[in-house]
Amino acid sequence: MGQDETRVPMTGFALRGWCPDAWRPMMAGDGLIVRVKPRLARLTAAEIAVLADLARRFGSGAIDITNRANLQIRGVREQGWQDLLRALVDRGLVDSDAALEGRRNLLVAPGWDRGDDTARIAEELLGRLGELPELPGKMGIAVDAGPVATLLDSPADFRIERAEAGGLLLRLDGRESGVSILPEEATDRLIALAHWFVETGGAAARRASRHTAALPQWARGDGRPAVGAAAPHGYGVPFGRIEGEAMVRLMAATGAAALRVTSWRQLLAESEVREPVEGFVRDPGDPLLRADACPGAPTCPQATVETRELARRLAPHVSGRLHVSGCAKGCARARPSDVVLTGRDGAFDLALRGRAGDPPTRAGLSPDHVLAHFGAS
Ligand code: SF4
Incomplete structure (x- = not known):
């Protein structure tokens, strides 16, 4: 969600x-x-x-x-x-402190170990939130300094991540490359980049990926994030x-x-014991783990369609990522999916390889039509 x-x-x-x-x-x-x-x-x-x-x-x-x-x-x-x-x-x-709680928008790679770069940088940032400028509310910081970057698909605006070359990178979301940094300067540099963002009018763009101003010289670099094994599977x-x-x-x-x-x-x-537990999906290949669906109707007043039951029935019949969205806002997933169904006026628009609200290849489908289209009825 x-x-x-x-x-x-x-x-x-x-x-x-x-x-x-x-x-x-x-x-x-x-x-x-x-x-x-x-x-x-x-x-x-x-x-x-x-x-x-x-x-x-x-x-x-x-x-x-x-x-x-x-x-x-x-x-x-x-x-x-x-x-x-x-x-x-x-x-x-x-x-x-309500103001500090509002600024505490840190996404931390969950595989950290005590004292490693991710933990140390995240802890330092938590102690220095007051030094950040006032940022648009939806902006966030990813600290992803493990052996490979695991948060590339997760929403964040400022990213500290592992570089292909092995060191650390500071990268603005939406830019392909970032600048190399030392672990001990990561927090200072990140705070400086946040100030640059605000001073160059980034607040109007509201997200880093939409802010196209030229980076300051010290924040430019050609380092790419290290892409590696799939994100760890849990419950x-x-x-x-x-x-x-x-x-x-x-x-x-x-x-x-x-x-x-x-x-x-x-x-x-945080345990070696890998027990099956009722209510959780343990099979990494389970189609439900490739499906996103917002709460839809009747939980969200913006929705005119039910979403999650349809996604459950459809997921085994869709190859790739499925997104069922109650409306064009696409709360459940901002990134593109292989199959996207967007609710509109009580029916679904179907788009392929896109985001919620993208121009549909088929429009006005009932849930039964959707299921039939994917051979799920
Ligand atoms: S995508 Fe639309 S319907 Fe779904 S939760 Fe967001 S606002 Fe509500």
């Missing part, structure tokens, strides 16, 4: 570039969505137990894993939001939706002290 599902901030902040978080939750068809941003993509077993308990007491019990490796407590009742917020702050899951969560209690079961079954949250909708247990 993406970042834009709905539009109603609780607290009257400016809407331009607004990105919801626990201090500024957003309203969806099933109640408020309250976002929790795990530090270094990690949650301990105790934190998961707390989250599951809070999700059940204040919301519907369901939790979303977003494509930025955040968690969203679903279905929160308005009158319970402040108590929920207080509980999250007390447990250290949300920053007590797959179809469409990113899971019951909090299922996460508690996962911890009990694996005996792990903590888990890592990925931006590819899987949870990695």
Whole structure:
């Protein structure tokens, strides 16, 4: 599930570039969505137990894993939001400073080890969030300094990643190459690049990939990110939706002290035990792991079509990546997919190798027509 599902901030902040978080939750068809941003993509077993308990007491019990490796407590009742917020702050899951929480948009490669470049740079950045300029709300930073880059497909604007040549790169999203940096200067350089972005009018573009200003000399380079093995496979969560209690079961079954949250909708247990756990997909080849679908109707008021049941039925019949989107906004996936179905006026438009809302090859299909088209009826 993406970042834009709905539009109603609780607290009257400016809407331009607004990105919801626990201090500024957003309203969806099933109640408020309250976002929790795990530090270094990690949650301990105790934190998961707390989250599951809070999700059940204040919301519907369901939790979303977003494509930025955040968690969203679903279905929160308005009158319970402040108590929920207080509980999250007390447990250290949300920053007590709303402004800092708003800036804490760090996507961290989940395979980090204590003391490695990814962990060290991410920890330093977390301590220096106040030095970043005011950035558009949807912008984020990826720290991806493991042996190969694993977040290339995940949304971020400023990227610190492993270079083909073996060192580290600082790269602005949308540019093919980046500048070589030393690990110890990574945070300074990143903060400087963020200031350059704002000073050169980047806020108007709202995302780094749309900001075409020439980079300063010191940020230019021809280093390419190191592409390597596929992202690690853990416990797959179809469409990113899971019951909090299922996460508690996962911890009990694996005996792990903590888990890592990925931006590819899987949870990695910090444990050698590889138990099957009900509610999670363990087969890396399962077609559901190649399918994206936003909540659709009736959960999202923008949607005129049901999405996830259709995606479930269709996924085994589609080769490549499938995206079923409730509307042209495409919250579940910003990148192109092999097959894209976009809801419009109660029917689906079908496009190939594109994004939600792209010009369709076939338009106005009912779900039955879609299933028949792919031989799934
Ligand atoms: S219908 Fe889906 S894509 Fe459209 S706004 Fe809602 S969640 Fe996002």
